[in-house]
Amino acid sequence: MFYGIDLQSRLMLGTAQYPSPQVLRDAIAASGAEVITVSLRREGAGGDAFRDILKQSGCRILPNTAGCHTVQEAVTTAQMARELFGTSWIKLEVIGHADTLQPDPFALVEAARILAADGFEVFPYTTEDLIVGEKLIEAGCQVLMPWGAPIGSGQGLRHREALKTMRAHFPDIPLVVDAGIGAPSQAMAAMEMGFDAVLLNTAVAKALDPVAMARAFGQAVAAGRAAHDAGLMPRRDMAVASTPIFGMADLA
Amino acid sequence: MISVLGAGVAGLCAATALSEVGFEVEVIAPDGAPPPASLLAGGMLAPFCEGESAPDLIVERGQAAIAWWAEHVANVELRGTLVIAPPRDGAELDRFARATRSHAWVRPDDLEPDLSGRFARGLFFASEAHMDPVAAMANLRRRLEARGVRFHGGAPKGRIVDCRGLAARDRLQDLRAVRGEMLEVNAPEVTLTRPVRLIHPRFPCYIVPRGQGRYMIGATMVETARSGPVTARAVMELLSAAYTVHPGFAEAELIATGAGLRPSFPDNIPVLRRDGERIHVNGMYRHGFLMAPVIAGELVRMMTKETANAH
Numbered sequence: 391m392f393y394g395i396d397l398q399s400r401l402m403l404g405t406a407q408y409p410s411p412q413v414l415r416d417a418i419a420a421s422g423a424e425v426i427t428v429s430l431r432r433e434g435a436g437g438d439a440f441r442d443i444l445k446q447s448g449c450r451i452l453p454n455t456a457g458c459h460t461v462q463e464a465v466t467t468a469q470m471a472r473e474l475f476g477t478s479w480i481k482l483e484v485i486g487h488a489d490t491l492q493p494d495p496f497a498l499v500e501a502a503r504i505l506a507a508d509g510f511e512v513f514p515y516t517t518e519d520l521i522v523g524e525k526l527i528e529a530g531c532q533v534l535m536p537w538g539a540p541i542g543s544g545q546g547l548r549h550r551e552a553l554k555t556m557r558a559h560f561p562d563i564p565l566v567v568d569a570g571i572g573a574p575s576q577a578m579a580a581m582e583m584g585f586d587a588v589l590l591n592t593a594v595a596k597a598l599d600p601v602a603m604a605r606a607f608g609q610a611v612a613a614g615r616a617a618h619d620a621g622l623m624p625r626r627d628m629a630v631a632s633t634p635i636f637g638m639a640d641l642a
Numbered sequence: 643m644i645s646v647l648g649a650g651v652a653g654l655c656a657a658t659a660l661s662e663v664g665f666e667v668e669v670i671a672p673d674g675a676p677p678p679a680s681l682l683a684g685g686m687l688a689p690f691c692e693g694e695s696a697p698d699l700i701v702e703r704g705q706a707a708i709a710w711w712a713e714h715v716a717n718v719e720l721r722g723t724l725v726i727a728p729p730r731d732g733a734e735l736d737r738f739a740r741a742t743r744s745h746a747w748v749r750p751d752d753l754e755p756d757l758s759g760r761f762a763r764g765l766f767f768a769s770e771a772h773m774d775p776v777a778a779m780a781n782l783r784r785r786l787e788a789r790g791v792r793f794h795g796g797a798p799k800g801r802i803v804d805c806r807g808l809a810a811r812d813r814l815q816d817l818r819a820v821r822g823e824m825l826e827v828n829a830p831e832v833t834l835t836r837p838v839r840l841i842h843p844r845f846p847c848y849i850v851p852r853g854q855g856r857y858m859i860g861a862t863m864v865e866t867a868r869s870g871p872v873t874a875r876a877v878m879e880l881l882s883a884a885y886t887v888h889p890g891f892a893e894a895e896l897i898a899t900g901a902g903l904r905p906s907f908p909d910n911i912p913v914l915r916r917d918g919e920r921i922h923v924n925g926m927y928r929h930g931f932l933m934a935p936v937i938a939g940e941l942v943r944m945m946t947k948e949t950a951n952a953h
Binding site: 435439443 | 695696697737740741818819821843844864865866867868875908909910911
């Protein structure tokens with residue numbers, strides 16, 4: 391449940407960098423995604439035509455504050471997003487570093503506190519740091535979005551053990567792996583680890599065939615979630631034979 | 643009589659093609675009309691590079707544009723396109739190669755000695771061309787006037803071929819604006835003889851030589867209808883890309899900036915569309931110089947057939 395909303399598909403898609411709005415529309419449909427995220431910082435009030443196309447997709451819109459580097463920028467962008475899309479959902483990004491696009495955890499917590507107090511339902515883009523996660527929850531967030539790897543890098547789950555720890559530390563908070571996912575296998579791994587959803591953009595938008603890649607990600611996320619729900623077998627150090635080795639017929 | 647509305651690249655190509663097969667043509671361009679977005683174009687005839695993000699149809703059909711322009715205007719330069727990336731974006735260059743065709747791997751400084759020492763490898767699209775779009779459009783207009791085609795701002799007298807670009811939004815509900823920003827610099831320290839594309843994470847960034855040390859640097863892609871002047875961000879990003887290609891651009895004089903709105907349909911593919919008696923040529927997106935001659939050819943076939951059927 392993400393702020394009281396139950397989703398069938400656990401794949402969330404970004405909407406930037408597609409070859410055309412038509413390809414984007416087809417990719418969303420092929421992926422089965424029910425949530426799409428959209429940026430506002432550059433497009434501003436003049437971006438209505440593109441936003442209308444996104445609204446027509448029928449997906450729930452998660453506006454984001456991509457490109458914001460300060461608390462004030464992020465808060466202003468979030469307020470504009472609420473007005474333009476009529477939603478209190480906001481994916482909060484406060485970038486600390488222009489090169490790595492690493493979130494600034496201090497500004498993030500501060501912006502999250504302001505927005506939550508103002509009635510926003512905040513999806514903060516954060517690192518896998520547990521203390522930052524706790525501070526964000528204390529600030530009013532009911533979802534956390536740890537990064538898999540730096541935005542657009544396609545490196546997958548760079549700190550897999552830390553993500554596992556985070557999952558174990560916040561058993562009841564919806565956790566979405568956001569950013570850095572490059573391949574369906576990586577999205578599937580996150581779902582098998584028990585994450586509630588994954589959010590990605592570049593891996594689909596910049597694929598040679600974005601629609602086919604969107605479908606592949608949709609299937610991988612569904613399979614990963616089904617595997618997690620079905621209960622994965624524990625990893626063992628030794629082989630465990632599935633048939634007894636005693637009592638085999640000696641035919642010599 | 644056919645009345646072509648609009649004197650951007652779509653209107654000029656349509657009027658030229660129609661006039662050449664014997665139709666009587668006039669071009670309507672009211673005095674107060676906004677300047678055509680095509681005046682700010684890169685003027686690259688690069689069907690194969692565009693294939694990086696454009697559908698195959700653009701690559702296939704766009705190839706015919708190079709011969710068309712070479713026949714019609716004087717300043718087409720057949721020097722190919724060089725695509726490069728900073729060393730850390732090498733994987734992106736491999737992706738570009740996979741997404742496109744008709745290219746060869748080269749050492750960039752074999753083609754452009756000024757790039758020596760900074761780029762170990764590049765992709766060369768030998769069959770592509772470029773030109774100065776402002777000169778090319780002026781050239782087409784002169785040719786049309788020499789053929790007796792009148793340009794005026796009065797009421798259209800003939801059947802309407804609507805090439806008004808974004809101004810046709812009053813009749814084309816699904817037409818939207820994609821903003822593009824460009825710069826022109828005077829950089830006497832830099833010698834590049836063909837368009838150079840730098841792989842950029844957000845938009846296809848290119849530097850097009852305009853002769854005498856002048857270069858056009860373009861172009862951003864923003865999903866907005868805001869028409870105001872170039873933003874500081876665009877200037878910073880474009881100049882920083884140019885500086886990555888050649889440090890000599892740091893000493894360049896910034897002589898012009900421009901921001902235009904590309905008329906675009908949802909699939910970003912230029913088309914011919916019927917609207918009752920009116921025919922639209924629109925949605926040039928970033929493919930105006932590449933696709934306007936191709937669509938003009940299609941228009942001629944359509945109208946020739948109709949005229950034949952009417953008799």
